[in-house]
Amino acid sequence: MRIDIPHSWPRTEADAIAIQDRLRGLVDRVGPGPREPRLVAGLDVAYAEDSNRVAAAVVVLDARTLEVVERATAVGDATFPYVPGLFAFRELPVLVEALTRLESVPELLLCDGQGLAHPRRFGLACHLGVLTGIAAAGVAKTTFVGDYDAAALGPRRGAGVPLVDGGETVGRALRTRDGVKPVYVSTGHGIDLDTACRHVLALAPRYRLPQTTRLADRLSRDVLRAAR
DNA sequence: GCGACAG
DNA sequence: ATCTTGTCGC
Structure with missing residues (x-):
């Protein structure tokens, strides 16, 4: 697929924040997004321990069978340091490269x-x-901003409570396995929270994390190891 | 001022 | 993110 980047990759925090402030208005928070998608992609990046080398992986699954349909990877060097809040600038370049190689x-x-x-x-x-321009959602292993009522979160898979920050619901703590720490789902673009959580649950029938991210995580590590 | 802080 | 084996539990 072809992707046009409406900005160059920033080198400073100030430039990075300016880009976020400019693109934020383009986010579609409503969706509703794909009701019964056939192809769902998981993305992840692996980091080398002693260098800036990074490897990105995109794994496309058939949403109904969870079978792998396609995989794409890319290796490069991170050009931006890890700064909470600007994390995307560390992973996007190599992720976009991998997405470009997707058929x-x-x-x-x-x-x-x-x-x-x-x-x-x-x-x-x-x-x-x-x-x-594709519907996107975030599935995080820990929260970044926001709080939720842990006591109100049921112990069973499927339970969820709002993740609130500054009086605004920004996501949902969602239990994907009975009695296991929840994942934190938030809308990215072109999809509503309910729909995003529905898909996350369907993609995580057995483990805490959806199969998409599990496979992308494993692939990115394999590619990184083979690249050095 | 101090601590916290997606991966 | 990454450094890391076995081990407790269902």
């Missing part, structure tokens, strides 16, 4: 990180959604 066009992108649950409401999932 199929997924209907939903599931990112390893936040969407709207971000201090400026423009996490990785929002940025990726705006760049590609």
Whole structure:
């Protein structure tokens, strides 16, 4: 797929924040997004321990069978340091490169990180959604901003409570396995929270994390290891 | 001022 | 993110 980047990759924090502030207005928070998508993609990036080398992986699954339809990868060097809130600028370049090598066009992108649950409401999932024009949602392993009522979150798979920040619901703590710590789902672009959570649950029938991110995580590590 | 802080 | 084996539990 072809992707046009409406900005150059920033080198300073100030430039990065300016880009987020400019693109934030392009986010579609309503959706509703794909009701019964056939192709869903998981994305992840692996990091080398002693260098800036990074490897991105995109795994496209058939949403109904969870079978792998296509995989694409890219290796490069991170050009931006890890700064909470600007995390996307560290992963986007190599992720976009991998997406460019994709032949199929997924209907939903599931990112390893936040969407709207971000201090400026423009996490990785929002940025990726705006760049590609494809519906996107973030599935994070920990919260970044916002709080939720842990006591109100049922112990069973499927239970969920709003993740609130500054009086605004920015996502949902969603239990994907009985008695296991929830994942934090937030809208990225072109999809509503309910629909995003419905897809996350369908993609995570057995493990805490959706199969999309599990496979992308494993692939990115394999590619990184083979690249050095 | 101090601590926290997606991956 | 990454450094890391076995081990407790269902």
